[in-house]
Amino acid sequence: MVGEAENAIEKKERKRLPVVDESLEQRRNVLWRNFLTAHAAVIDRIEDDLDEAEVLPLSWYDVLLALYEAPEHKLRMHELARAILVTRGGLTRLVARIERAGLLRREPDRADGRGLYAALADEGLEALRTTWPVYARGIAEHFGRHLSDEEVEVLDRAFNRVSAAAQER
């Protein structure tokens, strides 16, 4: 988003880079910025909603939801880390905080002496149920409401492709 227009800094009368550029790659770069902005702004709004309603923050929700969706509502630490895209070191402390709040348990893996499971506690399931309506309202209000049914289809296919490519090792 800089580099073309070498002379922009000298030509004081042109104050900004052109926002509309016909090249296809430029279109994608503009889209990327809108993608980042939309993400940051919507996340901020939703986090505010969650905080105000005094329910789980997004990071805790992600952990507990991943456990909820797992077989037997439990996952090995490294699987959980991969599922929610955090490092193992970060997950150790995040899980410790959530465990301290009583929303999950840690259990040794009998089949692997190195391993630990994080397992959803009843209180964690309850917290998910309390949080979800607030979260869902935020998603609808700040995100879904602005998208037509057709756009939802297009976006969904596109994001699936992008995530799949970015996540393969």
Place this chain on the structure above:
Amino acid sequence: MVGEAENAIEKKERKRLPVVDESLEQRRNVLWRNFLTAHAAVIDRIEDDLDEAEVLPLSWYDVLLALYEAPEHKLRMHELARAILVTRGGLTRLVARIERAGLLRREPDRADGRGLYAALADEGLEALRTTWPVYARGIAEHFGRHLSDEEVEVLDRAFNRVSAAAQER
């Protein structure tokens, strides 16, 4: 993403929530998750690329680009904070780090004794020029490459609407 299917935790044979749901709201919730996953995964990849190439990290790039695009390549601190969606407190320290690296200057605002400008330094412009090719390659590789021209149009319109709504105070 939890709350329906009250009995899921009892019905051990059904291990996961259904991923495909016909309701339109559910489609939007699934889309939201894909949106989050795609964002996190692509950002991770691009940050890795930037780090490996030893150019600016995204947070510094955002600051310097905002300055580059501003009239006279400078912005008041609070304008800059709003432009890149960080708090003023966070921006104070971020700008301090970038200034220490010599990529921007802070200048008092003669018209308002409370105010400070952050102004792009020549070294900052140079850093932008060095970083951009790496960043652009990352965007193309991890994001743009996976989107058709038509999808780019649809996504761009959609994100513009979403950001506009989320950012209005």
Place this chain on the structure above:
DNA sequence: TCGAGGTAGTCGTATCTACAACGATAAGGA
């Protein structure tokens, strides 16, 4: 001219994250 209320930026503090190094355990070939 003064004073009340608002705004700008900074800073103390608490959180949270990544990175790298570590001890413990597992897996597999010699």
Place this chain on the structure above:
DNA sequence: TCCTTATCGTTGTAGATACGACTACCTCGA
């Protein structure tokens, strides 16, 4: 069995962020 190599989760450390309190300064009406 022994030994090498890899993986698992944790931890020390450093860096980055948000929140709230604080000072300095501006604005505007009496």
